[in-house]
Amino acid sequence: MIDGDAGGQQTPAAMTSVLRDEETTAAVGSPLDGATLARIAVRSTVWASLGTYLNQFIGFGAVLAMTRILSPEVFGFFSLGTFWSSLLNLRPKAGLSYAAIRQPHADGDLLGTYFVMDVVAGAASLALSGIAGLVLWQLGYAPQMVIVLMALMGFECISTLVAPLGMVLEKELQISRLTLVSLLGAIAAYGAAIYLAVAGAGIWSLLAVNGVTTLASLVGVYVVCKRRYPQALRLRWHFSRPLAGRLLRQGIPTGLSLAAQTAIVTQFDNFLVGTFVGYATLGFYDRAYRIANWTNILLTMVVSRVAFLTFAKVREDPLRLTQTVRLSLWVLTTLGMPIALTLVFGAEDVVHILYGPKWSESAGYLRFLTIYSFAWPFVSVGYWLSVALGHTRQTVFITATQAIALVVLATPMTLLWGVRGTILGVGLTMALSFTLSCRYMFSQVPISFRQTFGSPLLAAISAMLVLFVLSRTTAWANLPPLLRLSGVVLIACGIFFGCLFIVDGSTMVERVRYLQRRWGHSPDS
Numbered sequence: 001m002i003d004g005d006a007g008g009q010q011t012p013a014a015m016t017s018v019l020r021d022e023e024t025t026a027a028v029g030s031p032l033d034g035a036t037l038a039r040i041a042v043r044s045t046v047w048a049s050l051g052t053y054l055n056q057f058i059g060f061g062a063v064l065a066m067t068r069i070l071s072p073e074v075f076g077f078f079s080l081g082t083f084w085s086s087l088l089n090l091r092p093k094a095g096l097s098y099a100a101i102r103q104p105h106a107d108g109d110l111l112g113t114y115f116v117m118d119v120v121a122g123a124a125s126l127a128l129s130g131i132a133g134l135v136l137w138q139l140g141y142a143p144q145m146v147i148v149l150m151a152l153m154g155f156e157c158i159s160t161l162v163a164p165l166g167m168v169l170e171k172e173l174q175i176s177r178l179t180l181v182s183l184l185g186a187i188a189a190y191g192a193a194i195y196l197a198v199a200g201a202g203i204w205s206l207l208a209v210n211g212v213t214t215l216a217s218l219v220g221v222y223v224v225c226k227r228r229y230p231q232a233l234r235l236r237w238h239f240s241r242p243l244a245g246r247l248l249r250q251g252i253p254t255g256l257s258l259a260a261q262t263a264i265v266t267q268f269d270n271f272l273v274g275t276f277v278g279y280a281t282l283g284f285y286d287r288a289y290r291i292a293n294w295t296n297i298l299l300t301m302v303v304s305r306v307a308f309l310t311f312a313k314v315r316e317d318p319l320r321l322t323q324t325v326r327l328s329l330w331v332l333t334t335l336g337m338p339i340a341l342t343l344v345f346g347a348e349d350v351v352h353i354l355y356g357p358k359w360s361e362s363a364g365y366l367r368f369l370t371i372y373s374f375a376w377p378f379v380s381v382g383y384w385l386s387v388a389l390g391h392t393r394q395t396v397f398i399t400a401t402q403a404i405a406l407v408v409l410a411t412p413m414t415l416l417w418g419v420r421g422t423i424l425g426v427g428l429t430m431a432l433s434f435t436l437s438c439r440y441m442f443s444q445v446p447i448s449f450r451q452t453f454g455s456p457l458l459a460a461i462s463a464m465l466v467l468f469v470l471s472r473t474t475a476w477a478n479l480p481p482l483l484r485l486s487g488v489v490l491i492a493c494g495i496f497f498g499c500l501f502i503v504d505g506s507t508m509v510e511r512v513r514y515l516q517r518r519w520g521h522s523p524d525s
Contacts, residue, residue: 054183060354062190063290066205067355069197072283074144078206079286080274081148083267086259088132088149089156090125091118095255097163098387099247101171102312106229111164112237113244118164122157129153142279144203151207155214162218165225168232177224185216253392257383257399264403265429269422272414281361281419288362291350292369295339296376311388322445325385326452329441330511332377333456334500341460341492342485343370345467349485368423372430379430382437385444398436405429455507459499463492 067075100114133146169178189212196205225232270289274282314320343350347366351359379398386395410425417424442448467488470476476484501508 058183058186058190062194062209064354065194066197067287067359070202070205071280072287072359073279074203074206074283075286076274076279076282077142077144077203078148079270079282080141080279081145082152083271083274084132084136084145084149085129085152085156086267087264088125088129089153089259090121090128091156091160093252093255093259094118094121094248095251095253095258096121096247097167097170097251098254098258099251100167102250102388102390103247106168106171106232108235108237109240109243111168111232111235113240113247114167115160115164115237116239117244117247118160122160126153126157148203148207152210155210158214159217162221162225164237165229165232166217166221168229169221169225172229177228178221181217181220181224182213185213185220188216189213250390253396254387257395260399260403265399265406265433268403268406269410269426272410272422273419276414277418277422284359284361285365285419285422287355287359288351288365289369289373291354291362292343292366292373294343295336295370295374296380308384308388311385315388315390318445322447325381325441325445326447327511328381329378329447329452332381333453334508336374336377337456337460338463338493338496340370340374341463341467341496342489343367345464345471345492346485346488349481349488352481353485365419365423368427372427375430375434379433379437382441385441389444394440398433398440401436402429402433405432455500455504458503459496462499463495466495467491 094117096114096117100110103110129149133149136149137143137146166178189209192212193205193208196208199205201208270282270286273285310324311321314324344367347370348360348363351363351366355362379402383395383398386392386398406425406429409428410422413421413425415421438449470487470491476487479487
């Protein structure tokens, strides 16, 4: 997304007269002014949001069915295998896609160089995983976990075939089309997974999700590129050694820091629980983490994805950059807090309704993990802002601090107190990450913590007090789970948005109207 309000200093209409970016081109090569770029970014966010939400809804429904069929150990095998796959995957560590998106032109040299380097990284990852799989098997890890590792890495290698096309589509903000591809792939993938789960395929039913999604992506990305950016298919792709060196220099710092987030910051807790506590406990923990991650999935995967692409386009314009950051944070707080409140106060009912009584242990972890997960979208915005601005040292510093803190804090705490120690270590790490990210963002753009979080925090605290009092009453406890959860949703959303409107209604109305104008913008508006 792009330009929001300017804190009352200028109206969006006045800003559009200065929002110009003559170097920006659309997917079909036409110039974009700032207002048109805003419209594309807003529409991309909306359509990507709707597609992502529907995708997640399908996934939640499918996993709900599979959770009632498969055992907690199966999910534990898959979760730990995913950790090792993320750790050994060299593709994201090279950071090629992020470096390529920052290049001024998508020509044959860029596509060809990107393709060759990505294929090499994928093949090296598969070889490395084969060696690691043998070692892990000898160390006593379950064979199912090794199977997951090798299968996931194989799917990664297949996905390199269309990776350059996917990169150029993202570069040209064709997010909504890629989201549609993911949605169609998810429908096919989860359908196959449920069939295999019912047939007793066990771990293979979970692997089917990744496998079918990869195959669907091969077809879908090619079709979208042929329709929306056909020149990429007509270009003659060449490998350029100087460009390869530049992509690596620009991409590796981002890739390594992002890999530290993916393999350590977001998954090291799975490694600790699975290795030192047990596969079954990891299954319960993983299900709680997946639910708690709803806020991250529904917001970060959309807002931050579009925000990074927009940050990269407006990084030379301080006014537009400030407006983009402000609007991104406003969307995260306004939409994220009600979701977090619902999961914290409805944890037991959510787990009971979705997974059934046998998964009740997950509810105890869910409340804490939800709070930590809510902080992640804000950490992500700060991270991608540093990437877009080319502040490599800050990117590495933020991520390295998170990774080191998690390892140093969560490891001894897990050994001392089991899974509860893991949760405590994750909480301390997220608090540190949130603080570092906010300090960086507020040092780059002229906005403050109070402006960003003041009104939403007041509204959230008001909703929390009401829900806390209700949760202690006998009448509330005796309600059926579905009715009680519905009450939590209505109270959390009603009180939060009501208080937000009372405290800062003018800003809320202005920003909603601004998004509406950008959605329906025409050259004459």
